[in-house]
Amino acid sequence: MKKRYIINIVLLAFIFSSCDKWLDVKPELDIYEETLFEKAQGYYIALNGVYIDMSGKNLYGKELTWGAVEAWGRSYSLNEKAHRPYLDVINFEYDKSEAKSIAASIWLDSYKVIAEANNLIQGLENDGEVKFKYGDVTKNMILAEAYAIRALMHFELLRIFAKAPIADNGGESAFIPYVTTYPSIVNPPVATKNILKYLIADLEKAKEWIKPFDTDVQYPGGKIFSYLNDSRVKLDNGAGEVLGVDEFFNYRANRLNYYAISQLLARVCLYAGENDKAFEHANEVINVVNKGTNFRFVAPGYIGDPMELSTIEPRLHSEILFAPYNSELSTWTEGYFSSSAKDWLLVLNDKSGIFSENADDVRLKAIPKNMVTKFSLEGREESDMIAAKSLEPVLRFPECYYIAAEAVFDKDRALAVEIFNKVVDARNNSVYNLKADVDKGTFMEALVKEYRREFLCEGQMVYVYKRLNLPLRENGTTVAHNGKLVMPVPDTEAGVQ
Known part of the structure; x- marks a missing residue:
């Protein structure tokens, strides 16, 4: 089957130091699908290409983390001139042109990633000839990550463009398509409750497929996750180093690994009202963290005002289970989270309300002058601040504690x-x-407060309000959303392929 493949996959070819001649780029950047997948490296490059697309501005590089979705949850004091698109979003004026553009960009780019994942899945499931290092263990790892990517993107779309099950009779209405083939032309929307079932089933399969690679020490993932070190996540040293072929197996916390899939499963199950399953998957991660051998909470002395601390982890990278990596991220964030941002600065809204009576909370100390420092590069030790400048935190294990606590409470x-x-x-x-x-x-009031404190600029708070059908919080008051935390599906579904 011939197709015009995504250009960024071609551009990614240079990062592999020994690419052979298996990737014979045709004139006009045409690639035959069967050529791309002739060797294992083709699958590596294709998977890396999908992750890079996930890290773009319309997805985790901005709008799904510190951008539109975070603003939607009323985390920022917005400037009438500089932040007009986000003001339209938080005021539920989705018909305004800039708000429509944000929604359409998220929709299109999410379904683009889903299409790429489906193409990779089909190629891998139909391929019985390509030989991988570590054999089927590697093949299943790639397949699992592609399934998890597809599930994650569908889940993001569901949380943005569909009513929450609690406000929709368990999710009986259909808002978004669930796409599992490539190419896919006709895509009718599917009931939310059915999509959630499909996501849980796919993630459970992915979790089992990837388990050997990330938990058995004879494989690279198992070695990386078997003890505490920073090699599990790619930290930027500012040198822009070039990766070799074998480094495809490194930096597991930049990818949807076994533990990240467990957390995502817990998140989806909780959203679906499957509390027993949510507890099971979240508690698995908790048990590993509690042992203190594989993961650790960032120590209080490493969280705070970066201008005061000599050593700091502003993005809490020791706690990250999944964080896409984009070398351009700091060029996007500095316009909003630096002292030079001025009118564009995204200032935290309601700091006193969020942290109320606890002046000792180390997360409060990381917000000097209402400025969230998680994405700033300004600090006493510049090397600490730039170390994680390209990381986009999507899954951090503290959420597993909140999920498990809520799921087991009754x-x-x-x-x-x-x-x-x-x-x-x-x-x-x-x-x-x-x-x-x-x-x-x-208990639930305390839990909501903790979500507000813990996940600033990570795009999670609005979904807490939506999932629990709670009013939004702002400046010590509540703001009724009356079911309006649902962006309308774009006028065109051209992004569903």
Whole structure:
């Protein structure tokens, strides 16, 4: 089957130091699909290309993390002139041209990634000839990541463009298509509850496929995740180094690895109301973290004002399970999170309300003068600030504690409080003092406050309000959304292929 392949995959070819002649780029940048997938390196390049597209401005490089989705949750004090598109979004004026453009860009780029993932999946599932290093273990790892990418993008679309199940009789309405083939031309929308079932089933398969690669120490992922070090995540040293072929197996926290898929499964299950499954998958990650051998919370002394601390982890990279990597990210963020940003500066809204009575919370100390420093490059030690400048945090394991605590609360309140307090203690947050017999309303209020504190600029808060059908919080008051936390599907579905 011949097709015109995505150009960025061609451009990625240079990063491999020994690419052979298997990639014979045709004039006009045409590539035959069967040529691309003639050797294992073709699959490596194709998968890397999908991750790079996920890291773009319309997805995790901006709009799905610190950009539009974060603004949607009312995290910022917006400037009437500089932030007009985001003001239209938070005011639910989705018919305005710039708000429509944001929604359409997210839609189109998400389905583009889904199309690429489907093409890769089909090529891999139909290929019985290509030989991979580590054999089927590597093949299954690539397949698992492609399935997980497809699931993640569908889930993002679902959370943005569909009603939450709690406000839709469990998700009976159909808003978005669920696309599993390439090319795919006719794509009717599918009921939300059915899409959630498909996502859970696909992620469960992906989790089993990828488990050997990331948990068995005879394989690269197992070695990387078997002890505490920074090699699991690619940190930028400012040198723009070129990767070799074998480095495809490195930096597992930049990819949808076994633990990231576990967290994503927990997130999807909680959204679907599958609390037992949500607890199971989240608690698996918690048990690994609690052992202290594979992962760790960033120590309080490494979180705070970067102008005061000599060593700092502004993006908490030790806690990251999945973070796309884009070398252009800092050029996008500096216009919004630096002292030179001026009118464009994205200033935190309602800092006193978010952190209320706890002046010792280390996350509060990381927000001097209402400026979130997570994406700033300004600090006392420049090398610390630029180390993670290309990372886009999407999945960090503290969320597993919140998911597990909420999911188990109705069965075991004492356990829920114990799990919840792990994150509270890690952040020097002593404001709650929740008892083992705490009532659910009090517990959920504390949980919502923790989400607000923990995931600033990571694009998660609006989904908490939506999933729980809660009003938004702003400046000590609540703002009713009346079911309007649903962006309209773009006028064209041209991005669904």
